[in-house]
C-alpha cells in the first residue's frame with residue numbers, strides 16, 4: 421500500500437490483540453510505521469515490547485486484528501525482515517566461529533557447507549567490519565565477551581540486507597563508545613532499512629530515533645520524540661523522575 425507521499429507502509433497494525441494463556445500481552449494496538457523510519461519502542465518491563473516484535477516477525481500469531489509488513493502477512497514477509505532477539509548474544513555457546521555465525525545469517529543454516537559466492541563473502545566481511553569484529557572472524561563465538569557477541573549478532577542481521585530490521589534491546593551489554601557507533605551505523609542504514617528498536621535507554625532513544633512508541637499492553641504514545649512527561653508517567657505508572665535509565669532533560673524540565 422502506498423500513501424500520498426509515495427512512502428510505503430513498512431508495518432501496519434490494526435486493532436491487534438495478543439494473549440498468552442488468556443492473559444493479554446497486547447491490546448488494541450494500532451501502529452503505522454512508514455518506510456525509512458527509525459522507531460524506538462520503550463515501555464516498562466513486561467509491557468509487551470518483545471511480543472510486539474515477535475508478532476511483526478510472524479513468530480506469534482495475534483489473536484485479533486491485522487498485521488502487514490510491506491503489505492504482506494508477517495510469515496510471507498519474513499525474508500525481508502532482519503531480527504536481533506533479546507539476549508541473542510548469550511544463546512550460542514558451542515564452537516562455531518564468528519565468520520560462520522554471520523554467514524549463516526546470509527545463506528541459511530542448511531547451506532553452510534555449500535560454496536558461498538564472492539558476493540556473500542563481501543557482504544559478510546563488510547558487516548563484520550561495520551561492527552568492528554572482522555579481526556575476530558576466526559574466533560569461536562563462545563570465547564567472546566557478551567558485548568562482542570552482540571556485535572556479531574547485529575552483523576548477522578545486517579547480512580540479510582533486510583527492508584525491515586527489528587532489534588530487541590541490541591545495546592544491552594555494549595559499552596557507551598560502541599553504542600554511539602552503533603547508533604551512527606543505524607542512522608546510516610536508515611536510508612535503506614526501516615528500523616524498529618526496543619530499548620530501555622530513553623535518553624539515547626530521544627537523540628537518535630525519528631519516532632517513539634511507548635507500550636504497556638496498550639500503546640500509550642506513538643509520535644515524535646518530543647514526549648510529554650504525562651505520556652511516560654501514564655505508561656510506566658510512576659513519576660517521570662523514576663523511569664529507568666534516565667530521562668532526557670527537556671522532558672524533566674517540562675515536568
Ligand SMILES: Nc1ncnc2c1ncn2[C@@H]1O[C@H](COP(=O)(O)OP(=O)(O)OP(=O)(O)O)[C@@H](O)[C@H]1O
Nearest residue numbers: 440441445463464465466467468469470471472506
Ligand atoms: N512465552 C510466554 N508465555 C507466557 N507469558 C509470556 C510469554 N512471553 C511473555 N509473556 C508475558 O507477556 C508479557 C509481555 O512480555 P514481553 O516479553 O513482551 O515484555 P517486554 O516489554 O519485552 O518486557 P522486558 O522489558 O522486561 O523485556 C509479560 O507479562 C510476560 O510475562
